Amino acid sequence: MVELLSPANDLTCLKTAINYGADAVYCGLKEFSMRANAKNFTRDELKEGIKYAHLNNKKVYLCLNTVIYENDLKKVEEILDFANSAEVDAVIVSDLGTMQLAKEFGFRIHASVQCNITNSLTAKFYSKFAKRVILSRELTLNQIKEIRNNLKKDKIDLELEGFVHGALCVAISGRCFLSSYLFGRHANCGDCLQPCRRRWKLINEHFDGTYEVVCEGKYLLSPKDLCMIEHIPKLMEVFDSFKIEGRAKNVDYVMRTTKIYREAINSVLDGTYYEKLDYFKKELQKIYNREYDTGFYFRDVIKEHDFQYNIEGNASKYRKIEIGRVVNFYKKINVAEIELYGDIKVGDTILIIGKTTGCIEEKIKEMQINHKFVDYAKKGDRVGIKLNHLVREGDRVYLLKKIV
Secondary structure (H helix, E strand, C coil): CCEEEEECCCHHHHHHHHHCCCCEEEECECCCCCCCCCCCECHHHHHHHHHHHHHCCCEEEEEECCCCCHHHHHHHHHHHHHHHHHCCCEEEECCHHHHHHHHHHCCCEEECHHHCCCCHHHHHHHCCCCCEEECCCCCCHHHHHHHHHHHHHCCCCCEEEEEEEECCCCCHHHCCCHHHHHHCCCHHHCCCCCHHHCCEEEEEECCCCCEEEEEEEECCCCECEEECHHHHHHHHCCCCEEEECCCCCCHHHHHHHHHHHHHHHHHHHHCCHHHHHHHHHHHHCCCCCCCEECCCCCCCCCCCCCECCCCCCCCCCEEEEEEEEEEEEECCCCEEEEEECCCEECCCEEEEEECCCEEEEEECCCEEECCEEECEECCCCEEEEECCCCCCCCCEEEEEEECC
């Protein structure tokens, strides 16, 4: 059974991922985790997250996969010591010295995608330290099959993990120097400013000093997002773990991607995958995306480009608009009283988000104002809505709206 591995930038995301079907969650502390600009975890939050995961028979993997410099070594050792006491299930590492140190601590080690593992011989080398390797994103599915087969022939017991959804980097396995060169912000230490997502002009300069503009103001370095929802059965044949990218993403992204990929995996097992595929695809269009692509998985047979040349940022036709907050929740009847900042109507889809609640999605089937059923409510109203989930006072309410 393939593992579903979801991202978490904070405790709310971790709990949400587990509640919606993740088998494991990967996250980071404030240091050395490749997402310096994400919220990340305090040590107490990580302990609480691990406790919650273990109570639900799930796992937590700690990212420790940045470039490690000489003056980082004492801090790395201190983090490994803490992670050991906190009962982290595995550490994701790219630096070989850190791998050796983690092995001495007795950790289960996952070799990071930053290791750029592209063949079975390299994977075999990392098996001296790691129980799992996260293969390079630049591999095709056929290459991954070949790696898996050759590892089996050599009787190398090594799990393979691969990305199934999320942002792609223009650089080889994320090893980019553009942000560092332009802004002094080190991408390989998790502090990327993503200059690749900006508009660029391409100019062809000639030896005589003349030049021509080849391309004016396009997003030349901005890859489309990876989405492999249409190929889950094929990927289940080669991977032991499906990884969703997104440790800098919001809780609603974690909720929907985890939910849909969990349902997709289960549907392959129960034989309903193809009849549900259109639903899976439509649901994934509701989250932030830069248009979708299959990355490198079929690059040996499909020669289409995977760059989003003409659109900056979000290509989704759905928007999340804050329209209220929960002021009361009547637990016995499962009704939330919501103070509205905007208008809503019966039939709308809302997201309710809170630190403890996580993220839940509800379609409004009925609502009341002053104990009278209404079809429409406007800004300033206090409306009662019957829900299928538990929410809490102070939770924020969003309208999920499709734009034309």
